[in-house]
Structures are given as structure tokens and as C-alpha cells.
Amino acid sequence: GLCRGAAGLALLTVTAAACGTSEPEVDPLRAPMDQATADAEQARAAAAAAAPPLAKALTQIATERAEHARALGVEIARAAGQPAPTSTATSPTATTTAPAGPAPTVKDVVAALRRAADSAGGLAATQAGYRAGLLGSIAASCSASATVSLNAPAVAR
Numbered sequence: 001g002l003c004r005g006a007a008g009l010a011l012l013t014v015t016a017a018a019c020g021t022s023e024p025e026v027d028p029l030r031a032p033m034d035q036a037t038a039d040a041e042q043a044r045a046a047a048a049a050a051a052p053p054l055a056k057a058l059t060q061i062a063t064e065r066a067e068h069a070r071a072l073g074v075e076i077a078r079a080a081g082q083p084a085p086t087s088t089a090t091s092p093t094a095t096t097t098a099p100a101g102p103a104p105t106v107k108d109v110v111a112a113l114r115r116a117a118d119s120a121g122g123l124a125a126t127q128a129g130y131r132a133g134l135l136g137s138i139a140a141s142c143s144a145s146a147t148v149s150l151n152a153p154a155v156a157r
Helices: 002-022 030-049 052-080 092-097 106-124 129-149
Strands: none
Touching: 030 052, 030 106, 030 129, 052 106, 052 129, 106 129
């Protein structure tokens, strides 16, 4: 009985240790950070194919979404006790080689911004303090970009 009890205790200890080390690695801000990076690349690609007035708005949105990704990355690093990441997360070569098909449309960017606003807003409700404010700000920014910046009659077509 003593050997089985010791083996069970050892298994419990290993399981608890494995659970303890894997949980902190998955920061809830990682998904919105990845989404912001993807949205920035999508908006840049759409801007390259858009007419000048829309290209300017899309370029601004790409800049804002890249800043969202940077701010989220800084907070993820801070929470993990690591140094803040450098701004090499979005490299120009990755942006240039990534799109293999047709360029994303303004409608694609609007849909992505709405998804980002919904997910950031939902996640903000589960967070506290600075994180809740950061996510709420990102949700508001995405919502404003989708509704105001890209809400022209030509976009609806």
C-alpha cells in the first residue's frame, strides 16, 4: 500500500508541476495581439490595391493595428516578467511574401475590424485594471475604424 501511495503522490506532483508551468505561458492577450498583427498586414495589403483616399485610411488603420499589437506585446512581456519585445514583430519581408491570392478588400478589413472589436470587448469584460482598459480602447478603436474611417458609399459596393 505504501508503494502505491508514493507512486500516486509522485504522479500528482508531476501533473501539478506540468499544469503549473503551462498555464502562465498562454496569456489571454496573445490572441488579440496575433489578430492585431494579422489585421495590420491585411490593411496594408488592401491599401496597396485601393484608390488613394481609401489607401490613406487603410494605411492609418494598419498603423493603428500594429500599435495595438505592440501595446499588447509589451503588456504580455510585463506580466511574464520579461523585457518588452522589440518592434521586429512585423517584418516587411513577411508582409510582402504572405499574400499569395488576391489582395484583401475593404470589406475584408471592415469584417476583421468588427471581429477584433467584438473579441477585444468581450475579453475586456473578463480582465481588470490596465488590461481591461487596454482591451476596451482597442475595441473602441477598431469599432471607430470600421464605422467611421471606412464607412463611405464606395466601400459598400
